[in-house]
Amino acid sequence: MNVAKTVEIEKTGTKNRKKRHLWLKIIGGILGALVLFMGITFVVNVISNGVEKKKIESYGQYVNVDGKKMNVLIQGSGEQTIVLLPGQGTPSPALDFKLLIDELSPDYKVVAIEPFGYGLSDETRKERTTENIVSEVHEAVQQLGIDRYVLMGHSITGLYGVSYVNTYPDEVIAFVGIDSSVPNQPGMDVKLPLKSMQFLQESGLMRLIKKVSGDPYESLAFDEHTKEQMNLISNQVTSNRTMIDELKHLGSNFKNAEKLTYPHDLPVLLFVQSNNEDNKMWIPLHEEQVKQSAQGKMIPMEGSHYLHHTKFKEIAGEFKAYMKQIQ
Known part of the structure; x- marks a missing residue:
């Protein structure tokens, strides 16, 4: 091999080593920046959680209930009682229902229950099966000395509620669903990225995502103080271990309830989102449900899944009219 060729090979090798070294420095810099970013995000989240926790008002x-504290908001002093239950993952149920509670409480005693893991209630390590959740809610109702009531709820309450009314048929006067789940609705066996959800919350990335996404309550009729409190509580409880376990049991809870129906003699009123583009069977599924009741009624409403955020006046008005009809 001649000298010129040897020199050329050495130059090429030197260039390649320099390129590799440059790329390693770039990759190392990116990884270092990412680690620093994640570290700052985590620390900011921990500090913010500590500061914000002190700002939350009881x-x-x-x-x-079961040796733990369950938070319950009672408003109004009417003769009839409404027990109000949230949708899955609602951070602060009592505040989330505030607009509707304010409409109902002049005529009814409204009892908004925050299940374990929600709002100001304790977390629990007990499995989030329908049986356990229903039993805990019922124990809270018993502790309050309530023996006859309307069971009203949003979303997942449609799943837990059908089990509840069959378990305690002598207590529930009527069931009212606000875009409530149907036990046999399709697609509930999907595997959720639970570990990723928990990582986003614990790492502080969820706080950052929410920050850049804007205030979800901004355009709603809540007063500014309530909006602030809901955001503070959301940062504390979203994707906590109790909520994650509830999501873990979501598929099996639906599977176990798919053949459950409302008692024929139980009045059932369902407010249903009429513009659900993700599930074209949403209206037909609820139409089948109201047929299970001799006094079943479905009222379609255009809006988001959280109908009680924008249609609270209509829901309250239709509910009061319905209760007069069945009495």
């Missing part, structure tokens, strides 16, 4: 009262 509301309602605690009842002792």
Whole structure:
């Protein structure tokens, strides 16, 4: 091999080593920046959680359930009682229902229950099966000395509620669903990225995502103080271990309830989102449900899944009219 060729090979090798070294420095810099970013995000989240926790104002009262504290908000003093239950993952149920509660409480005693893991209630390590959730809610109702009531709820309450009314048929006067789940609705066996959801929350990335996404309550009729409190509580409880376990049991809870129906003699009123583009069977599924009741009625409403955020006046008005009809 001649000298010129040897020199050329050495130059090429030197260039390649320099390129590799440059790329390693770039990759190392990116990884270092990412680690620093994640570290800052985590620390900011921990500090913010500590500061924000002190800003959360208590509301309602605690009842002792299974040796833990469950938060309950009671408003109004009407002769009839409404027990109000949230949709899955609602951070602060009592505040989330505030607009509707304000409309109902002049005529009814409204009891908004925050299940374990929600709002100001304790978390629990007990599995989030329908049986356990229903039992805990019922224990809270018993602790409050309530023996006859309307069961009303949003979303996932449609799943837990059909089990509840069959378990305690002598207590529930009527069931009212606000875009409530149907036990046999399709697609509930999907595997959710639970570990990723928990990582986003614990790492502080969820806080950052929410920050850049804007205020979800901005265009709604809540007062500014309530909006602030809901955001503070959301940062504390979203994707906590109790909520994650509830999502873990979502598929099996639906599977176990797919053949459950409302008792024929139980009045059932369902407010249903009429513009659900993701599930074309949403209206037909609820139409089948109301047929299970001798006094079943479905009222379609255009809006988001959280109908009680924008249609609270209409829901309250239709509910009061319905209760007069069945009495």
